[in-house]
Amino acid sequence: MSRIEAPRDEDDAAAAVDSTPGSPRADRSALVDRLLAGLPAGSVLTDPDVTASYAHDMASFCPAGAPAAVVLPRTVEEVQHVMRTATELCVPVVPQGARTGLSGAANATDGCVVLSLTKMDRILEINPVDRVAVVEPGVVNATLSRAVNEHGLYYPPDPSSWEMCTIGGNIGTASGGLCCVKYGVTAEYVLGLDVVLADGRLMSTGRRTAKGVAGYDLTRLFVGSEGSLGIVVRAVLALRPKPPEQLVLAAEFGSASAACDAICAIMEGGHVPSLLELMDRTTVKAVNDLAHMGLPETTEALLLAAFDTTDPAADLAAVGALCEAAGATQVVPAEDAAESELLLQARRLALTALEAVKGTTMIDDVCVPRSRLGDMLEGIDRIAAKYGLTIGVCAHAGDGNTHPTVCFDASDPDESRRARESFDEIMALGLELDGTITGEHGVGVLKKEWLAREIGPVGLEMQRAVKQVFDPLGILNPGKLF
Amino acid sequence: MSRIEAPRDEDDAAAAVDSTPGSPRADRSALVDRLLAGLPAGSVLTDPDVTASYAHDMASFCPAGAPAAVVLPRTVEEVQHVMRTATELCVPVVPQGARTGLSGAANATDGCVVLSLTKMDRILEINPVDRVAVVEPGVVNATLSRAVNEHGLYYPPDPSSWEMCTIGGNIGTASGGLCCVKYGVTAEYVLGLDVVLADGRLMSTGRRTAKGVAGYDLTRLFVGSEGSLGIVVRAVLALRPKPPEQLVLAAEFGSASAACDAICAIMEGGHVPSLLELMDRTTVKAVNDLAHMGLPETTEALLLAAFDTTDPAADLAAVGALCEAAGATQVVPAEDAAESELLLQARRLALTALEAVKGTTMIDDVCVPRSRLGDMLEGIDRIAAKYGLTIGVCAHAGDGNTHPTVCFDASDPDESRRARESFDEIMALGLELDGTITGEHGVGVLKKEWLAREIGPVGLEMQRAVKQVFDPLGILNPGKLF
Numbered sequence: 001m002s003r004i005e006a007p008r009d010e011d012d013a014a015a016a017v018d019s020t021p022g023s024p025r026a027d028r029s030a031l032v033d034r035l036l037a038g039l040p041a042g043s044v045l046t047d048p049d050v051t052a053s054y055a056h057d058m059a060s061f062c063p064a065g066a067p068a069a070v071v072l073p074r075t076v077e078e079v080q081h082v083m084r085t086a087t088e089l090c091v092p093v094v095p096q097g098a099r100t101g102l103s104g105a106a107n108a109t110d111g112c113v114v115l116s117l118t119k120m121d122r123i124l125e126i127n128p129v130d131r132v133a134v135v136e137p138g139v140v141n142a143t144l145s146r147a148v149n150e151h152g153l154y155y156p157p158d159p160s161s162w163e164m165c166t167i168g169g170n171i172g173t174a175s176g177g178l179c180c181v182k183y184g185v186t187a188e189y190v191l192g193l194d195v196v197l198a199d200g201r202l203m204s205t206g207r208r209t210a211k212g213v214a215g216y217d218l219t220r221l222f223v224g225s226e227g228s229l230g231i232v233v234r235a236v237l238a239l240r241p242k243p244p245e246q247l248v249l250a251a252e253f254g255s256a257s258a259a260c261d262a263i264c265a266i267m268e269g270g271h272v273p274s275l276l277e278l279m280d281r282t283t284v285k286a287v288n289d290l291a292h293m294g295l296p297e298t299t300e301a302l303l304l305a306a307f308d309t310t311d312p313a314a315d316l317a318a319v320g321a322l323c324e325a326a327g328a329t330q331v332v333p334a335e336d337a338a339e340s341e342l343l344l345q346a347r348r349l350a351l352t353a354l355e356a357v358k359g360t361t362m363i364d365d366v367c368v369p370r371s372r373l374g375d376m377l378e379g380i381d382r383i384a385a386k387y388g389l390t391i392g393v394c395a396h397a398g399d400g401n402t403h404p405t406v407c408f409d410a411s412d413p414d415e416s417r418r419a420r421e422s423f424d425e426i427m428a429l430g431l432e433l434d435g436t437i438t439g440e441h442g443v444g445v446l447k448k449e450w451l452a453r454e455i456g457p458v459g460l461e462m463q464r465a466v467k468q469v470f471d472p473l474g475i476l477n478p479g480k481l482f
Numbered sequence: 483m484s485r486i487e488a489p490r491d492e493d494d495a496a497a498a499v500d501s502t503p504g505s506p507r508a509d510r511s512a513l514v515d516r517l518l519a520g521l522p523a524g525s526v527l528t529d530p531d532v533t534a535s536y537a538h539d540m541a542s543f544c545p546a547g548a549p550a551a552v553v554l555p556r557t558v559e560e561v562q563h564v565m566r567t568a569t570e571l572c573v574p575v576v577p578q579g580a581r582t583g584l585s586g587a588a589n590a591t592d593g594c595v596v597l598s599l600t601k602m603d604r605i606l607e608i609n610p611v612d613r614v615a616v617v618e619p620g621v622v623n624a625t626l627s628r629a630v631n632e633h634g635l636y637y638p639p640d641p642s643s644w645e646m647c648t649i650g651g652n653i654g655t656a657s658g659g660l661c662c663v664k665y666g667v668t669a670e671y672v673l674g675l676d677v678v679l680a681d682g683r684l685m686s687t688g689r690r691t692a693k694g695v696a697g698y699d700l701t702r703l704f705v706g707s708e709g710s711l712g713i714v715v716r717a718v719l720a721l722r723p724k725p726p727e728q729l730v731l732a733a734e735f736g737s738a739s740a741a742c743d744a745i746c747a748i749m750e751g752g753h754v755p756s757l758l759e760l761m762d763r764t765t766v767k768a769v770n771d772l773a774h775m776g777l778p779e780t781t782e783a784l785l786l787a788a789f790d791t792t793d794p795a796a797d798l799a800a801v802g803a804l805c806e807a808a809g810a811t812q813v814v815p816a817e818d819a820a821e822s823e824l825l826l827q828a829r830r831l832a833l834t835a836l837e838a839v840k841g842t843t844m845i846d847d848v849c850v851p852r853s854r855l856g857d858m859l860e861g862i863d864r865i866a867a868k869y870g871l872t873i874g875v876c877a878h879a880g881d882g883n884t885h886p887t888v889c890f891d892a893s894d895p896d897e898s899r900r901a902r903e904s905f906d907e908i909m910a911l912g913l914e915l916d917g918t919i920t921g922e923h924g925v926g927v928l929k930k931e932w933l934a935r936e937i938g939p940v941g942l943e944m945q946r947a948v949k950q951v952f953d954p955l956g957i958l959n960p961g962k963l964f
Contacts, residue, residue: 129746129853130882152752174695185693187702188670203940209849210881211667212918213656213706214925214936215945215963220669220702224695241752264611270634270723310792367691371611399692400612436694443696454696458685462951463698469947481697 028068028111031089035071035113038081043119045070054096054116055108060362060410061420062104062445067094070114076194076202076233082115083231084200092478095227097137097169100161102363103444105173105226105480115231117168124234126151131239132191132208137168137232144237153239156183159440160351168232174224176440178347181398182274182308183240185440187223194234195222198471208236221466226442227477229470246274247312248340249333251303251323252296256280256381259301260374262326263397266305266319267370273319275306276398277347280377283392283405286353287346295346296330303328303397304347306340350394357390357407358415362423366430367439370400379429380404387422389415401439402430424450443481451481510550510593513571517553517595520563525601527552536578536598537590542844542892543902544586544927549576552596558676558684558715564597565713566682574960577709579619579651582643584845585926587655587708587962597713599650606716608633613721614673614690619650619714626719635721638665641922642833650714656706658922660829663880664756664790665722667922669705676716677704680953690718703948708924709959711952728756729794730822731815733785733805734778738762738863741783742856744808745879748787748801749852755801757788758880759829762859765874765887768835769828777828778812785810785879786829788822832876839872839889840897844905848912849921852882861911862886868907869900883921884912906932925963933963 028046035044045051046069056064068091073079086093092112099106108114121138128151135144141155141162148155158177159165165175171193176185192206206212206219222229253259259278266276279287279302284295295302303323307315316333323331334340355361368376377393380402384391395402404426408419427437427450437443437450452460464482510528517526527533528551538546550573555561568575574594581588590596603620610633617626623637623644630637640659641647647657653675658667674688688694688701704711735741741760748758761769761784766777777784785805789797798815805813816822837843850858859875862884866873877884886908890901909919909932919925919932934942946964 127851127853128750130851131749132851174699176693180693185695187699197940197944201940203944204938205941207849207918208916209851209883209918209921211658211662211849211878211883211921213667213922214918214920214929215933215941216711216948217656217669217702217706218941218944218948220699221948224699229698241754267613268610272723367689367693369609369612369614369691371609396693401691401693434690436689436691436696438696439691439693440695447696451697456686458679458683459687459697459700462679462685462700465951466698466700466703466948469944469951 031091032069034085034089035069035082039071039073039078043072043074043078045072051114054114057099057101057104057106059102059104059444059446060360062107064107065110065112067108067114068111070116072116072119074119076196079115079196079231079233080200080202082113083196083198086113086475087199087473090473090475092475094477095172095231097166097172098140098161098164100165101169101173101444102441103438103446105442105444105477107445109479118166120233123147126153128153130208133237133239135167135235135237137166137171137235139167141165141167141170148239149242152242154242155189155237155239157186157189167235171223171232171235172226173442174440176396176401178275178277178396180396181276182272187220189238190219190223190235191238192236193219193222193232195230196233197230198473198476203230206236224442226444226480228467228481229476243274243308244310244312245337246306246308246340247316247334248275248304248306248343249316249320249331250343251305251320251328252299252330253301253303253327254329256301256377257374258327259303260377262303262323262328263373264371265322265326267398269322271315271319273305273398274308275304277304278302278395278397279347279350280393282390283350283354283394286357286392287349290353290356291349293346302346304343347394351405354392354405354407358409360408360410362406362408362419364404364423364426365401365439365441366404366426366435366437367399367401368430368433368435370398372433372435373397373400375433376402376429380426383422383425383429387418389418389422391422399439400435445480448481513573514551516567516571517551517564521553521555521560525554525556525560527554533596536596539581539583539586539588541584541586541926541928542842544589546589547592547594549590549596550593552598554598554601556601558678561597561678561713561715562682562684564595565678565680568595568957569681569955572955572957574957576959577654577713579648579654580622580643580646582647583651583655583926584923585920585928587924587926587959589927591961600648602715605629608635610635612690615719615721617649617717617719619648619653619717621649623647623649623652630721631724634724636724637671637719637721639668639671649717649719653705653714653717654708655924656922658878658883660757660759660878662878663758664754669702671720672701672705672717673720674718675701675704675714677712678715679712680955680958685712688718706924708926708962710949710963711958725756725790726792726794727819728788728790728822729798729816730757730786730788730825731798731802731813732825733802733810734781734812735783735785735809736811738783738859739856740809741785742859744785744805744810745855746853747804747808749880751804753797753801755787755880756790757786759786760784760877760879761829761832762875764872765832765836765876768839768874769831772835772838773831775828784828786825829876833887836874836887836889840891842890842892844888844890844901846886846905846908847883847921847923848886848908848917848919849881849883850912850915850917852880854915854917855879855882857915858884858911858917862908865904865907865911869904871900871904873904881921882917927962930963
């Protein structure tokens with residue numbers, strides 16, 4: 001196969017393998033032969049039934065194509081071979097972790113090579129003095145978290161898929177989680193990267209030291225780039241000492257706006273909770289319906305706050321008082337870890353419970369300044385009423401990061417259309433409130449039309465130009481982000 | 483003046499104004515006329531005696547040219563006018579804050595426009611609920627720190643020049659300080675930026691929310707870019723709640739290696755000091771000579787640790803025990819803020835004291851993994867002996883960030899040469915120990931030959947390509963970084 005022009009957008013990318021002489025099947029066969037020249041036989045999958053199972057992540061409403069092949073490399077050299085091959089044949093490459101993403105960023109395009117990093121899953125080093133871990137991209141978040149725990153260390157980022165998702169995927173989307181209100185997102189914990197570039201060359205960015213300012217911060221440029229700039233094959237991660245066990249408080253409110261007042265008072269009061277989560281009445285009801293947890297059905301908003309300090313009871317008392325001052329109808333501080341765990345269960349069940357409402361959900365992650373959270377919740381209520389939909393909201397409230405979750409029946413075309421429209425309106429509302437369209441899930445396919453609205457034409461032009469630097473042929477995860 | 487080719491390096495940049503028809507003076511006059519077309523008269527300085535005073539920052543061994551003009555804009559529009567003019571005439575622009583930098587990154591090139599942002603010094607907003615401040619780049623670090631303090635908030639980055647240096651300069655070099663061991667560097671506190679691009683267009687990056695992953699992280703790309711990618715005209719900064727007053731402990735050691743053992747034990751023990759600083763015997767002696775502080779002359783290393791927790795005395799007791807176990811000859815915990823301040827004075831005097839040794843210093847900021855700090859100090863001793871020089875070391879020890887400070891007589895050419903050579907050897911040692919050539923001062927002119935050695939040819943190529951995206955004419959702070 002001769003070198004062909006770079007695909008310019010998703011449709012072209014999908015057509016790339018087919019656009020050269022010969023049938024698609026012959027092209028695919030040539031591609032697979034080239035891949036196998038530098039990879040063990042078992043690491044290249046071509047059975048369409050098998051490759052189809054790698055086609056998409058967990059996002060709704062995101063188209064996915066049929067991969068030409070799925071490659072499961074085990075070494076940096078194998079990744080380099082894949083990228084050299086892809087560059088030579090101008091075939092799109094879609095890097096994947098565990099495909100737990102919620103924006104379609106890991107979705108295949110027709111004829112692409114899916115590059116699954118899940119077999120590169122070694123923890124290479126854990127160093128308690130330097131407080132760093134060095135890992136391959138396929139390490140599962142929970143595996144790393146438990147491994148560093150054994151050294152008295154803590155890797156904070158905890159997306160809700162943490163038992164499945166990989167560090168490489170977390171880096172690709174700059175994942176967040178419940179911990180962020182105190183500990184920040186994945187981006188804060190990536191010190192350095194080894195990256196295989198589009199042409200197969202290996203580049204190291206960043207450092208393994210606590211500080212470093214040698215040149216541009218390409219590490220952070222790669223974090224959140226959704227596999228569109230290069231393939232992360234190794235990461236140096238910052239760790240923290242393991243904090244004390246957190247203690248949780250639950251506070252019930254008669255209105256969402258009272259709960260938001262409490263959140264503002266907590267943050268303005270200088271408190272640093274390790275978790276500050278909000279569930280609206282729809283979510284509380286859904287959880288009750290699913291798990292019969294006995295949450296009061298009159299609850300309009302449930303706030304969960306936690307502290308992992310040396311005296312969490314004192315912190316809970318202070319925060320409980322602020323909740324009461326803001327009008328909480330009930331405040332329940334846990335007395336130990338077991339009670340805390342019980343209180344957190346409701347929050348953990350939220351998404352599953354909302355899924356049960358109508359069979360399908362579309363989960364958003366608009367993030368607003370926390371002072372605008374009340375306006376956001378009010379607006380979402382308005383949007384739900386306008387479209388005649390159930391929209392449950394749980395939120396990483398301390399970050400202003402909402403998860404409006406549209407519940408709909410995917411077999412009903414009209415309801416599906418309304419779901420999609422309400423989703424767009426929620427993003428518009430987020431931008432109106434000085435927020436961002438995505439706090440932690442990324443742009444992927446789902447929000448790419450919205451990216452331009454958030455960052456503006458100049459920003460978009462510069463972002464595209466940066467992409468061009470790292471991926472001149474446009475083969476790295478084409479059709480995502482832009 | 484017609485448009486001319488982009489300067490390719492510092493020499494070309496310096497020649498840019500002169501390379502067109504007409505005399506340099508006529509060119510300068512045309513440049514000044516164009517600048518004045520969009521700027522108030524008082525904001526363009528051309529008196530050579532005055533402009534010469536803007537020629538360089540505080541770094542030794544860094545050449546500086548003669549600016550054609552110094553511009554002191556007060557508005558975003560004025561900065562845009564300067565950049566449009568510079569692009570049209572292809573004149574280099576050197577952005578400056580307070581010129582307290584230590585790498586020559588703010589040094590003028592011949593014929594450049596110095597763009598001093600010091601008059602854009604408004605704090606536009608402080609929001610205690612969102613925990614953000616919005617500032618112009620010329621705000622002095624200490625001014626911001628005090629202003630947010632009044633709202634019960636804390637802006638951690640505290641470079642030693644904090645009473646003079648500006649937030650814009652801090653962003654340009656991703657500055658650190660004493661706080662970093664607990665609170666990280668400037669980069670951690672920049673949420674969003676408004677940037678005037680080389681061609682005068684305005685671009686917004688990032689967000690004012692706690693989280694956000696919409697597109698590539700251009701904010702962090704600009705942080706530490708030393709004015710080489712665009713002009714920061716507004717920044718959204720993250721704030722923290724003001725922590726309790728810190729309590730300090732001093733521990734004296736009979737050897738630097740024992741002090742480094744203590745540092746490793748403290749960090750491995752899961753402690754989170756708000757400050758962890760080391761002074762070697764040369765520095766202790768210099769401080770004694772300058773200020774007669776009565777530090778024991780037998781001290782081979784002085785360690786200062788501080789905690790700003792709710793029970794700092796308990797933390798100091800635990801850390802004091804670790805110091806004793808590592809062989810500390812004396813451990814002195816402060817009992818209150820006044821005693822703490824007294825203990826910190828020695829550290830604050832360190833650089834002034836080392837300057838007094840020989841009249842001139844060359845201060846380095848090599849950062850190594852903290853587990854290699856002992857090797858670093860031993861190596862610096864070896865280098866000092868080899869070159870027959872006095873090299874004092876104080877270090878942000880908790881970060882592994884050393885400040886080897888070469889003391890020399892600048893009027894002695896041979897000693898100056900040895901100083902420069904020892905400085906290079908210290909950087910080489912840092913790289914050998916898995917460190918970085920610059921923990922917090924930046925590359926500027928001083929270390930640009932070393933950048934390539936740290937990041938390698940592929941990294942350098944990609945960094946240059948990124949620069950090209952934002953500065954196709956090469957007019958933004960040419961000759962720095964690369």
